[in-house]
Structure formats: C-alpha cells, structure tokens
Amino acid sequence: MSEMLEIVTEVVEKICKDLVTKETVDLLEEGKWATPLWQQLEDNELLKVAVTEQHGGANGDIADLLALYQLIGYYAVPAPVLEHTLANFILEYVGLAPFSSITTILLSEQPTLTLTNGRLDGVVQHVPWARIAQQFVTFAKEGEVLKLITVDLAQAEIEHATNLATEPRDTVSFQQAKVAAQVEINEQQLEKLKKYTTAAKLSAISGALDKAFQLTIRYSKEREQFGRPIHRFQLVQQHLAILAGEAAIATTAIENMAGALVGEREQFEVAFTSIRLDEASKIVATSAHQVHAAIGVTYEHSLQHYTRRLWAWREEGFTAHYWQRELAGDLLQVEDVWAWMTTK
Amino acid sequence: MKLPVVQFTKEQEQFRLEVRAFLQHHLKKGTFRKKCDSWLSGSDPAFSKLVAEQGWIGMTWPKHYGGAERSTIDRYILTEEFLAAGAPVAAHWFADRQTGPLLLRFGTEEQRQFFLPKIIQGDCFFAIGLSEPNSGSDLASVRTRAEKVDGGWLINGAKTWTSNGHDAHYMVTLVRTDSYDPQHKHQGLSQLIIDLHAPGVTITPIPYLTGERHFNDVFFDNVFVPDAMVVGTLGNGWAQGLAELAFERSGPERILSTFPLLNELIAELKKANDLVGLATASKLLAEMWSLRNLSIGVAQVLEEGGEVAIPAALVKSIGTKFEQKIPEIARLLVATYPSLQAQRAFDRYMAESILHAPGFTIRGGTSEVLYGIVAKGVVAQ
Numbered sequence: 001m002s003e004m005l006e007i008v009t010e011v012v013e014k015i016c017k018d019l020v021t022k023e024t025v026d027l028l029e030e031g032k033w034a035t036p037l038w039q040q041l042e043d044n045e046l047l048k049v050a051v052t053e054q055h056g057g058a059n060g061d062i063a064d065l066l067a068l069y070q071l072i073g074y075y076a077v078p079a080p081v082l083e084h085t086l087a088n089f090i091l092e093y094v095g096l097a098p099f100s101s102i103t104t105i106l107l108s109e110q111p112t113l114t115l116t117n118g119r120l121d122g123v124v125q126h127v128p129w130a131r132i133a134q135q136f137v138t139f140a141k142e143g144e145v146l147k148l149i150t151v152d153l154a155q156a157e158i159e160h161a162t163n164l165a166t167e168p169r170d171t172v173s174f175q176q177a178k179v180a181a182q183v184e185i186n187e188q189q190l191e192k193l194k195k196y197t198t199a200a201k202l203s204a205i206s207g208a209l210d211k212a213f214q215l216t217i218r219y220s221k222e223r224e225q226f227g228r229p230i231h232r233f234q235l236v237q238q239h240l241a242i243l244a245g246e247a248a249i250a251t252t253a254i255e256n257m258a259g260a261l262v263g264e265r266e267q268f269e270v271a272f273t274s275i276r277l278d279e280a281s282k283i284v285a286t287s288a289h290q291v292h293a294a295i296g297v298t299y300e301h302s303l304q305h306y307t308r309r310l311w312a313w314r315e316e317g318f319t320a321h322y323w324q325r326e327l328a329g330d331l332l333q334v335e336d337v338w339a340w341m342t343t344k
Numbered sequence: 345m346k347l348p349v350v351q352f353t354k355e356q357e358q359f360r361l362e363v364r365a366f367l368q369h370h371l372k373k374g375t376f377r378k379k380c381d382s383w384l385s386g387s388d389p390a391f392s393k394l395v396a397e398q399g400w401i402g403m404t405w406p407k408h409y410g411g412a413e414r415s416t417i418d419r420y421i422l423t424e425e426f427l428a429a430g431a432p433v434a435a436h437w438f439a440d441r442q443t444g445p446l447l448l449r450f451g452t453e454e455q456r457q458f459f460l461p462k463i464i465q466g467d468c469f470f471a472i473g474l475s476e477p478n479s480g481s482d483l484a485s486v487r488t489r490a491e492k493v494d495g496g497w498l499i500n501g502a503k504t505w506t507s508n509g510h511d512a513h514y515m516v517t518l519v520r521t522d523s524y525d526p527q528h529k530h531q532g533l534s535q536l537i538i539d540l541h542a543p544g545v546t547i548t549p550i551p552y553l554t555g556e557r558h559f560n561d562v563f564f565d566n567v568f569v570p571d572a573m574v575v576g577t578l579g580n581g582w583a584q585g586l587a588e589l590a591f592e593r594s595g596p597e598r599i600l601s602t603f604p605l606l607n608e609l610i611a612e613l614k615k616a617n618d619l620v621g622l623a624t625a626s627k628l629l630a631e632m633w634s635l636r637n638l639s640i641g642v643a644q645v646l647e648e649g650g651e652v653a654i655p656a657a658l659v660k661s662i663g664t665k666f667e668q669k670i671p672e673i674a675r676l677l678v679a680t681y682p683s684l685q686a687q688r689a690f691d692r693y694m695a696e697s698i699l700h701a702p703g704f705t706i707r708g709g710t711s712e713v714l715y716g717i718v719a720k721g722v723v724a725q
C-alpha cells in the first residue's frame with residue numbers, strides 16, 4: 001500500500017463513517033441517493049484519486065482504486081463512486097479524457113449497442129445509476145469492430161429499474177444518439193478491460209463480505225439466549241469460524257489479485273478471485289443470516305444491505321460463470337496444471 | 345487479519361524447477377510411485393536419504409549444524425513440489441517440519457549438535473508423542489508420567505495414534521513431570537526426547553482402515569530418559585508445543601494431500617475435451633489458489649516471527665475440507681471404479697483419496713477444535 005493510498009483510505013473511511021448510516025443506505029428505497037457524501041468526496045478530490053496528473057488527478061493506480069472499492073462495499077455507499085471512478089480510469093487507459101460530471105459504465109460480454117457513422121442505436125439493460133449520471137461509457141459494435149464509446153445520457157430514454165439491493169440499474173435506449181468519443185478496442189485491451197471491471201466489482205464484494213462478517217460477530221456478542229451471549233454456543237462458533245475463514249480468503253485473494261494487476265503480471269488471478277468470491281458470497285450470506293436469525297431478514301436490520309448486495313453484485317458484469325468458462329478454455333491448452341499455477 | 349502478498353524471487357523460481365527436475369527424474373526412474381497423502385502415509389527411508397543428499401532436509405537450519413540457512417519460503421516451495429508429485433517424504437517429515445525448529449528454539453546446544461546433523465543426513469527420524477488413549481482433542485489431559493530419578497526421568501504411560509512411529513528413532517513426547525491438577529491442566533507438562541529403541545518401549549501397530557501400517561501405540565514401562573533429553577524448560581511443555589502448531593497447521597500439506605487426483609482429473613477431462621467438466625474443475629483450482637495465498641502469507645509472517653495462530657487454524661480447517669472435497673467432485677465428473685490396484689492412475693488416486701480423506705480433518709487438530717480457536721479469537725478482537 002502506497003503512502004498516498006493510506007491517506008486516501010483513511011479519509012474516505014472517515015467520510016463514510018460520518019455520512020453513510022443505515023438511513024443513508026435506505027435512501028435508495030425512496031429513489032434518492034447520498035448527495036452530501038458525493039459532494040464531500042468531490043470537494044476532497046477523492047473522486048480523482050486514480051485520474052492522471054495531466055487531468056488534475058492524484059495519479060493513483062488500479063490497486064488504489066480497488067482499496068477504495070472495498071470501502072464502497074463495506075459501507076454499501078449509495079452513490080455511483082465505483083462507476084464514476086472506474087469509468088474515468090478506463091477512459092484514460094484507452095487514451096480518452098476523463099469526465100468531471102457524473103459518469104457511469106457498463107461493459108458486457110455481448111454488447112447490444114450498434115454504431116453507424118457516429119450514431120448510436122440500441123437498448124442496454126442494468127445500467128448502474130443511469131438516471132443520475134450524465135455520461136455513459138460502454139461497448140458498441142460497429143460492424144464487427146468493438147468500440148469503447150462515451151455518450152451523453154441526455155440523449156437517452158431511461159427507464160428505472162433496480163437490482164436485488166435496490167440500487168439503480170436502469171434500462172437505457174438510444175436512437176441515433178451522437179457519441180462523444182469512440183475508440184477501437186483490440187484483443188489485448190479487451191482482456192484488460194474485463195479484468196479491471198471484474199476486479200473493481202470483486203473488491204466491493206469483499207468489502208460487503210467483510211461487513212456481513214463483522215456485523216455477525218457484533219450481533220453474536222450482543223444477543224443473549226438461554227442466559228448467555230450466543231457466541232458461547234459451539235454451533236454458533238462454527239458459523240463464526242466459517243465466516244472468519246471466508247473473510248480471510250476473500251481479503252487475501254483481493255490483495256493477491258491487486259498485486260498482480262498493478263504489477264502487470266496477472267494471469268488467472270482475476271478469474272480465480274471471481275470464482276472463489278462467488279463461493280464466499282454464498283457461504284457468508286448463509287451463515288450471517290443464520291446467526292442473525294429473524295431480525296436479520298427484516299428491513300430494520302442493516303445486514304440485508306450487505307447480503308442483498310452480495311446477491312446482486314455476483315451476477316453483474318463478468319461473473320464467476322463467465323470466468324469458469326474462460327478457464328475451461330484455457331485449461332484445454334495447459335499441458336501441466338501444477339506448472340501453470342506455480343511457474344511464471 | 346492482513347497477510348502479506350508473496351512474490352517469489354528469480355532464485356526461488358529457479359529452485360522450484362530444480363526440485364521439479366529431481367522429482368521427475370526419480371518418478372521416471374521408478375524410485376517412487378506417485379500417490380495421494382504421500383507426506384503422511386508414504387514413508388520410505390531410502391527416498392528420504394536421497395532427499396538428504398540434495399541438502400533438502402533441514403534446509404533452513406544454521407550452517408554449523410549442516411543446514412543451508414535457506415528461507416522458509418524456499419522450504420515452502422520444496423514441500424509444495426514434493427506434495428504435487430506425490431513423493432514419499434513421510435519418514436523425515438516430522439523431524440524436518442517440527443523437531444528441528446523446536447530444538448533450534450528451545451533445545452540445548454548439546455541436543456542440537458547431536459540431533460540436527462543426523463536429521464539433515466536423513467539418518468534420524470522423529471515421531472510426535474501427543475495423543476494418549478484418553479487424551480485426544482482434550483490434549484492437556486495427558487497422563488503419561490515422568491518420575492524424577494537420579495540423572496534423569498522414569499517414564500510410564502502410553503501414547504497413541506503415533507504416525508510412522510515404527511520408522512522413527514526418537515519421539516518428542518509430552519509428559520507430566522509434575523502431578524496432575526485438573527484445575528491447571530496445562531501446567532506441569534514437559535517435552536522429553538525418548539529413544540524409541542530404549543528398554544521398556546513397546547511399539548505396536550494400529551492398522552489403518554486399509555490394513556496399512558501407519559498409526560502405532562507406544563507404551564512406556566519404566567523407560568529411563570536422561571536429564572539431557574529434556575527439551576526447553578521443565579513444566580513449559582504446553583507453551584512450547586503450541587509454538588509448533590502454527591508450523592504444523594498452515595503448511596501446503598493441508599491443501600495438497602489429494603492434488604495428484606485433481607491433476608489427473610484435469611488430464612482426464614482434457615482428454616475427453618469436456619469443457620463443462622473443466623469449468624467445474626476450475627472451481628477447485630480457484631479454491632486451491634486462494635488457499636495457497638493464505639498459506640504462503642502465513643509462511644511469510646512466520647519467517648518474520650509474527651503471530652499466526654488464527655490464520656494457521658484457518659488454513660488447516662478450510663484446506664483439509666478442500667482436500668476432502670476433491671474426490672467427491674472428481675467422481676461425478678469422470679466415471680471411476682476406485683481401486684488401490686487399478687492400472688489407471690485416476691482410479692488409484694481416487695481410491696487413495698477416499699480411503700485417507702477422513703483423517704485430513706482430524707489429524708493435527710480436528711476442525712471442531714480449530715473452529716473453537718478461531719471463533720474465540722475473532723470474538724475477542
């Protein structure tokens with residue numbers, strides 16, 4: 001962790017602690033979002049952590065962003081912080097200029113938008129925060145050519161929809177919309193973009209996992225039954241130990257994945273992290289709810305904010321299902337699995 | 345609980361290839377036959393001697409005892425390669441993993457000079473004497489007595505489940521050097537090195553469920569142990585033993601016991617061009633990758649002298665569950681008739697894995713005991 005990163009995470013953590021309460025996260029249910037938080041982050045230049053100096057940013061790297069996204073997940077931040085900062089990081093990666101206005105991003109395996117003479121047509125589903133964003137970064141096909149484009153959402157028709165955690169995931173339609181920028185994406189860039197977007201989501205997932213684990217420990221100490229705190233029961237301890245294990249596995253996987261990405265030596269780290277965190281999400285959501293019992297499945301308790309995010313986020317972007325198929329294809333070509341996994 | 349990310353150096357990568365070439369050579373030559381669970385059920389003193397000739401037993405220990413002063417990470421790489429190749433390293437395993445480090449930390453100079461060079465040369469194997477007929481998970485209840493006599497101790501009692509005790513020359517034995525106080529069970533325990541060929545020692549096999557010789561009962565009937573064979577401080581045996589556990593629980597042997605089967609599973613799926621099967625198998629590789637990160641992170645912290653009791657317990661509880669899961673997933677992906685006599689490697693590894701799997705989550709601390717340690721640790725934080 002760089003020195004800058006330590007300062008950034010400290011400041012973001014403090015802002016989140018102060019401004020993101022359960023009630024803030026609940027705002028989503030009323031169709032609102034955390035505008036004061038956004039303002040704070042913007043005022044403190046925290047939305048530009050990974051923007052280059054050339055564009056007025058702090059020149060952070062992907063590992064800095066991933067650490068930030070763990071906090072986004074840990075606090076269930078009800079604002080498009082991940083989408084905005086990731087979109088800008090990716091724009092700069094492909095050589096385009098970042099935006100200051102709210103920007104969202106969605107990259108899919110099968111792009112549904114088509115580009116003809118600089119005009120965009122088609123419908124994209126599940127676009128995060130489209131209703132409040134001004135810019136949209138996505139893939140479009142021009143004939144057989146894959147392009148990354150930016151488009152002003154003022155030209156789109158937006159239909160509200162949400163994911164399992166009630167986060168905005170809107171349906172966005174374009175008809176002869178004018179793209180602001182476009183760039184052709186080659187195979188190598190495509191691989192990188194898939195990995196960056198997956199890694200971003202996985203970092204947020206690991207934050208939510210950790211929070212579900214921490215909430216469960218806290219609850220097991222507060223809740224008393226049969227005259228003692230429930231963490232004293234061996235069967236509850238088994239859940240706590242399983243949660244601790246999944247949290248440790250997830251954190252270590254994220255750290256190793258981030259290290260590989262920032263060192264430009266990534267191979268299968270993103271794929272493995274995706275598949276393992278998919279499993280961890282299932283285990284953590286199950287055990288956390290079991291320990292919380294009835295209160296945990298109510299709207300009153302904040303556990304649902306994190307477990308619902310786990311269930312929502314694991315299906316978004318490039319999923320474990322996608323990476324499993326990728327790995328299966330890779331394995332067909334691998335001569336010796338042990339050597340493949342242990343030797344550069 | 346943040347563990348470091350370890351990136352191997354060029355020299356370490358090179359060392360891995362060196363070990364791999366050695367193993368490939370002996371596999372081809374027929375020196376050993378690859379099998380699952382080879383680190384505990386593959387005892388072959390002649391193979392241990394070959395490993396010693398490479399300078400690979402006690403490789404992290406000081407040079408003046410014959411060691412190579414290599415890092416814990418080097419040893420980690422060596423161990424991983426042995427396990428992946430299913431090599432029979434059980435004979436020297438405990439001496440290399442536990443006894444050496446124990447003596448370096450708590451032993452007398454005389455003990456080090458006497459034992460370490462012999463271990464390094466592959467001429468001296470150790471067994472671990474912890475469990476007793478009435479002390480399993482409740483280890484602190486051990487009753488084997490050591491009674492003070494002139495110049496040493498007289499031992500009476502019994503140890504059980506002693507892995508490969510029949511091949512070992514000595515046993516580091518946890519005994520009671522003070523009377524048993526149920527209120528203070530952890531006190532009055534000491535570690536003594538007992539010569540397993542001394543008069544009064546009887547070793548009898550407890551056949552493993554396959555009929556193989558692996559476990560033993562070890563009985564002590566007025567066995568004399570000289571004072572010089574007390575390890576560390578009298579009465580400090582419990583604390584000294586705990587220090588060994590982090591090494592015992594966090595190594596690659598808690599992840600890779602059934603790796604030969606996983607490797608063969610992927611080979612079979614590739615042969616059949618089975619993409620759906622390979623996708624399922626990739627989940628196992630993702631688990632293995634994430635466990636390795638945890639385990640190597642712990643090794644690095646151990647190297648730096650840090651505290652890792654909880655992550656070590658996690659490596660063992662999650663890792664051994666993973667080892668057990670491999671045969672159960674593999675048998676649904678590739679049709680098999682498991683048999684120890686099978687010609688096809690997949691069927692043979694399957695048989696070995698199924699028959700040895702129940703022990704994975706028991707030996708070295710049951711999962712239930714480990715869960716208790718982890719849960720109490722996280723609640724206290």
